[in-house]
Amino acid sequence: MRARSVGYSIYMVLSIMASLTIAAIPAILFFGWFLLHFTNFLNSIGFPFSTLYDWALPLLSGTFDPIVIQYFWVFVLFVPVGLTCYAIFLGSLLGLFKLSRRGIPFLEDGYYSSDTEAWLLYEYYEIYYVLFPYFAGFFSVFLDTKPRHQAFGCKIGNNTVVGNGRLFNPERTIIGDNCFFGYDAILSGHVYESGRLYLKTVKLGNNVTVGANAVVLPGADIGDNVIVGANTVVPKDTTIPSNTIWVHGKAIPRKSKPVAEKLHQPIGGPPPLDPEDEADIPENGERL
Structure with a gap:
């Protein structure tokens, strides 16, 4: 049992490290492409990107370093592109964490003693879910x-x-x-x-x-x-x-009735009668 526990411990550590490394690769590649080619890519599209670039070029050339001119769109769109890279990393990490979690046995409902391997397996199974919010905390502020x-x-x-x-x-x-x-x-x-x-x-x-x-x-x-x-x-x-x-x-x-039931009641007029109260209605239709 101890050998299996050690094996699961090694698997958990390696899977987390591998997930973080692999998830970062597509985000880094996208950001690298953005640095090297994005300015030329947008300028090649033409209006309105080339027009804005031509308008800003004389204003910036006398004030900023030439590298700012070379990477004009990089500086302009750095924040949204950075958030995009962050989202790519989180999406990849979520998929890898879910995949890694399958390597840990899932425990069925019931009681498990602290001196058994099950207790450790439970902690390892949950650690991927516990760790992910630390990386996704920024988006959690804005999203449910x-x-x-x-x-x-x-x-x-x-x-x-x-x-x-x-x-x-x-x-x-x-x-x-x-x-x-x-x-x-x-x-x-x-x-x-x-x-x-x-x-x-x-x-x-x-x-x-x-x-x-x-x-x-x-x-x-x-x-x-x-x-x-x-x-x-x-x-x-x-x-x-x-x-x-x-x-x-x-x-x-x-x-009182729940809000969901109140929303289905008609607006204005008397409330609907229960079937048990229908016998109390006189023949002329007036309520008692």
């Missing part, structure tokens, strides 16, 4: 993190905003439609307890709101139209029924 979680196996429905929520185990997370996560809300598919590692998928229904700093532990099954209060904990293997608010360790029925 949902695509990154999906790339590592999370199932997320339509119109769901992960935002500043944190998914510890995307491959063990299922989220429905129209869900929202408050700041630092955590969904975890694992927990350590009494020298054991417990793994189980977390499931969220539709129209679920998880408040800021709330923690949802493995095995939790949250129904539709549920609000998980801020700073609350949903213990492992807890089932929260639909149309409730989870606060102080218990589910409280919601008194």
